[in-house]
Amino acid sequence: MSASTPPHIPSARGQWGSRTGFILAAAGSAVGLGNIWKFPYITGDNGGGLFVLIYLVCIALVGLPIMAAEIMIGRAAGKQPVGAFEALHGGKTGWAVIGWLGVFAGFIILSYYVVVAGWSMDYTLKSISHFTDPIAERADEDAKRYRAATPLAVMRTTLIERRADHESTEPVAELRARAPKAAWNAWDKYNKAVEAALASGADADAARAVLFEDAAFAARVETAERLHAQMAQARARAKSDAEAYFGAMPDRQVRDEAETYQRRQHIAEEVGAAFGQVVADGWTATFWALLFMLATILVVAGGISGGIERVTTILMPLLIGIILVMVVYGMFQRGFSEAFSFVFSPDPSRLKASGILEALGHAFFTLSLGMGAMITYGSYQRRKEPLFKQSIAIAGIDTAVALLACLMLFPIIFSYGQEPGAGPGLVFKSMPLAFAEMGAGGMLLGILFFGLLVVAALTSAISLLEVVASYFIDQRGWSRNKAAWIIGGSIFIFALPSAFSFDPDFAMASWEPTFGKSFFDTMDYLASNWLLPMGGLLIAVYAGWFMPRRMRDAELEGLAPLVIRGWLVLIKYVAPVLVALVVLQKVGVLAID
Ligand code: TRP
Secondary structure (H helix, E strand, O other): OOOOOOOOOHHHOOOOOOHHHHHHHHHHHHOOHHHHHHHHHHHHHOOOHHHHHHHHHHHHHHHHHHHHHHHHHHHHHOOOHHHHHHHHHOOOOOOHHHHHHHHHHHHHHHHHHHHHHHHHHHHHHHHHOOOHHHHHHHHHHHHHHHHHHOOHHHHHHHHHHHHHHHHHHHHHHHHHHHOOHHHHHHHHHHHHHHHHHHHOOOOHHHHHHHHOOOHHHHHHHHHHHHHHHHHHHHHHHHHHHHHHHHHOOOHHHHHHHHHHHHHHHHHHHHHHHHHHHHHHOHHHHHHHHHHHHHHHHHHHHOOHHHHHHHHHHHHHHHHHHHHHHHHHHHHOOOOHHHHHHHHHOOOHHHOOHHHHHHHHHHHHHHOOOOOOHHHHHHHOOOOOOOHHHHHHHHHHHHHHHHHHHHHHHHHHHHHOOOOOOOHHHHHHHHHHHHHHHHOHHHHHHHHHHHHHHHHHHHHHHHHHHHHHHHHHHHOOOOOHHHHHHHHHHHHHHHHHHHHOOOOOOOHHHHHHHHHOOOHHHHHHHHHHHHHHHHHHHHHHHHHHHHOOHHHHHHHHOOOOHHHHHHHHHHHHHHHHHHHHHHHHHHHOOOOOO
16 A cells, blocks of 8 residues: 555445345446347357356356455455555555456446447437338338239249258258368368369369378368268258248248248348448447446446445346346247247257357356456445355346346347347347337337346446546545546547447548457457456456455355355366466467367
8 A cells, every 4th residue: 555545444435335235236237238239149159058058157166256256355455456455465465466457457348338338329219219110111112012023933942042041050050060170171271272273274183192191181171071061961951841841832921921031131231231320420429428428427426325326226127127028028929939949958069169268258247257346346345244145146137137138139039030140230230120020019129128238238337437436536535526527538538449440431440450350349359358357367366375364264254164165166276277278268378169
């Protein structure tokens, strides 16, 4: 602690008003954009059920113990992350680097988080103003015209192609996953060589023979070739199934289906283009980000119990209510059973090794771990709250919301013939498409859905700003008001490059061609893939090995010995080893694909 730091006066520091207040605020931090669009998407990407199971294991084995460690550190120190380690050691310590990492990460994450939150606000307003109505109308006209002008045979062929594609995607991907990347690379190389030989008039057999002198290479090509043949078979099977299906379908129904397909294609294109416009409009993004940041600043300036706790105890029940309404709606949709098995049926053949690492990395982001958010929230807690029960409650709410978000999104997506899609597109493109198809009720669902995103984002953004602002409050003696406004304002300025990163009229757009990722994605990548896992690793190691015994025992006092022993094993060995694996894989030391 530097000499200029005012002595720690507990009564002058904010505190949670109640136990539930703390849990709801912490759960509010955890439940965010990560739960509602990212989790459903990566779940789909990684084959559903088994990935969900592994994610749950990561939450239990890594997330929970680190959550408890963060709350414990904050509680014992009564300081935000930079000051916490110094307070625990009674002076300067290298562990304060965890706090600095956290302040830095909070700055970075919030700077792009407000942009996504801003898009959600934009879409809430769009839903209120029925933005999909004119799109649905134009699509309707287009589809009617298509129906009148297109020969029946063409319609049938189009439908067959599409169904065959749809039905064969999964089996083909599954077959592809059965061979390692090396086999497919060998297969590509082999085909290119043979092609080149044929093109130059050389002897293809000779070229083949040369390549196959390498026995390992030959074996790889053989594996790939065998699977390739099976993939072709799967495609052919899907095609003949589709032919049989549409061949037996009465003409009238074929026309209906073709018209529906054409309409959805049209809506999908326009809705996709609309998202492209939102993203490409830096000024509008800035406007919404500013509004959102103002809301975040006001809550943080309001203090712990008067601002954060008050707002989260209202918003969290609201958020859970909206999700339940939408899940119930989803349950009455045709696509519900498809959605349910998509999310919960384990399919080992579809899980890549990288899915395990992805599940672990997401466990950090979704639980707000690794940057001291829970240290900060824990530091406003009164002593002797049931540490593990609270951690379980927070992680439980977060996990429940993530699973419910899947059960809310996928039935709607499947019912309207959408693919589970990718990343931001899933939420901002697929959902409006479904809403457009629903007519009047769609507008209401749209408002609910995007409003939900805004609420979830706000209770998370608060925690991010709080980590950074509390440094200036605790360590620099700033007033809460001053810290909230100055830090919030600075982060907003830092959000500008993210807001303009997809706007072709501004220089930021050239970041992507230069660095391979947009500025926006670069910030996300930096935070989620580096800062959080590194921070999490350090926190686990600290809590397991270096935290003064006296302090740790005081925090654990009164808990069942078995529970304490279990936590110690997890925090000392299991969590650090697993996180270290992730970090090594990211650095490229471990090649897992
Ligand atoms: N957990 C939030 C989400 O899922 C994001 C978030 C808020 C966060 N605070 C954090 C992530 C602190 C990491 C660290 O959207």
